[in-house]
Amino acid sequence: xxxxxxxxxxxxxxxxxxxxxxxxxxxxxxxxxxxxxxxxxxxxxxxxxxxxxxxxxxxxxxxxxxxxxxxxxxxxxxxxxxxxxxxxxxxxxxxxxxxxxxxxxxxxxxxxxxxxxxxxxxxxxxxxxxxxxxxxxxxxxxxxxxxxxxxxxxxxxxxxxxxxxxxxxxxxxxxxxxxxxxxxxxxxxxxxxxxxxxxxxxxxxxxxxxxxxxxxxxxxxxxxxxxxxxxxxxxxxxxxxxxxxxxxxxxxx
Numbered sequence: 454x455x456x457x458x459x460x461x462x463x464x465x466x467x468x469x470x471x472x473x474x475x476x477x478x479x480x481x482x483x484x485x486x487x488x489x490x491x492x493x494x495x496x497x498x499x500x501x502x503x504x505x506x507x508x509x510x511x512x513x514x515x516x517x518x519x520x521x522x523x524x525x526x527x528x529x530x531x532x533x534x535x536x537x538x539x540x541x542x543x544x545x546x547x548x549x550x551x552x553x554x555x556x557x558x559x560x561x562x563x564x565x566x567x568x569x570x571x572x573x574x575x576x577x578x579x580x581x582x583x584x585x586x587x588x589x590x591x592x593x594x595x596x597x598x599x600x601x602x603x604x605x606x607x608x609x610x611x612x613x614x615x616x617x618x619x620x621x622x623x624x625x626x627x628x629x630x631x632x633x634x635x636x637x638x639x640x641x642x643x644x645x646x647x648x649x650x651x652x653x654x655x656x657x658x659x660x661x662x663x664x665x666x667x668x669x670x671x672x673x674x675x676x677x678x679x680x681x682x683x684x685x686x687x688x689x690x691x692x693x694x695x696x697x698x699x700x701x702x703x704x705x706x
Contacts, residue, residue, distance in 0.1 A: 455674070457668050457674065457675065457676065457696065457701055458676070458704075459498050459678065459689050459692055459693060460500065460501050460676065460677045461492040461678060461682050461689070463489065463500065463501065464505045464679065465518070465534070466504070469482070470484070470485050470683070472679060472680060473505070473599075473630060473631055474630065482683045485502070486522050488683070489522045492682065492689060493527070493528060495689040495690055496693060496705075497528060497689055498528060498529075498675075499529040499530065499531065499675070500529070500530045501554075501623070501655075502519065502522060502523075502530060502531070502532045502550070503581075504533070504535060505534065505598040505599075506598055508535050508556070508558070508596065508597050508598065509598050511535075513535045513544070514535050514545070516544055516545075519532060519549070519550070520549060523550065529551040530549065530552075531550065531552040531553070531623070532553055533556065533581050536555050536558055539573075542569060542572070546573070552578070552579050552620075553573075553578060553579065554579040554581035554623050555578065555580065556580075556582065556583060556596055557596040557601075560594060560610070563614070563617060566580070566614055566617040566619055567617040567618060570619065570620075578619050578620055578621075579620070579653075580611065580614040580619040580622050581625070582622065582625065583595045583596070583598075584607045584627060584637075585599070585626075585627040586628050592606065592607040593605065593606070593607065594610050607640070608640075608643055608644065608647065611647065611648065615647070615648060615649070619650065621653065622648055622653065623653045624641065624652060624655065625655045625656045625677075626656035627656070629657030632657055632659075633658065633660075634657050634659060634663075635658075635659055635660075635663035635666065635667075636657045636663060636671060636673070637657065638670050641654050641667065641671035641672070642670070642671055652673055652674050653673070653675040653677050654667055654673040654675070655676075655677035658681055659681065661687075661692065661695040664678075664695075664696065665696060665701065669701070690706075693705055
């Protein structure tokens with residue numbers, strides 16, 4: 454069995470890491486440089502760095518801030534926010550990132566994913582999908598930091614992006630984000646049924662049991678975690694110890 458990756462997620466607004474609940478009610482959690490270093494030292498497998506307002510404000514990410522965050526950590530870093538061109542991707546990679554996560558621009562310009570894959574390779578291009586469950590059973594894709602409707606069916610959009618060559622899926626449940634009520638296992642299973650690439654899940658991490666269920670029931674390849682780490686309710690080391698004790702492969706120091 455492959456190792457399950459534990460990936461702290463840093464939501465960036467301005468110079469700070471913030472923690473949304475259902476993409477709203479932002480609370481400042483700290484400086485990204487300090488938090489990234491702490492998670493790196495605690496055994497994170499990767500780091501997820503998302504400027505959650507760049508697309509909304511139609512601007513690029515702060516490249517100087519990104520450089521200052523990644524310069525002293527030596528694990529893969531995925532960066533998203535405001536990506537609208539191959540030059541944006543190139544700039545992010547030159548800052549030290551390993552992968553880019555693309556949501557808003559790709560939804561409106563799907564062929565951009567194909568262009569990015571051809572230029573940088575599928576292993577570099579992550580489809581970032583923010584999903585909200587509607588009352589009629591429809592799982593809708595949202596953009597601009599989870600604020601804008603698209604009318605797109607999330608599963609069909611993921612299938613389309615996979616056909617364009619993306620190498621990983623980053624799946625966020627808007628409904629579960631910040632709630633600690635557990636991941637959306639039903640939808641994760643639906644995505645894994647069609648995806649032949651790794652699926653990273655985010656939104657709802659709470660108890661250790663909820664993390665275990667995302668792997669054993671949802672078949673997630675990686676767990677992106679924010680609230681319970683940011684509020685210091687647990688540590689990456691303790692999460693890994695629990696998962697290892699329950700026969701889930703993780704990288705232990």
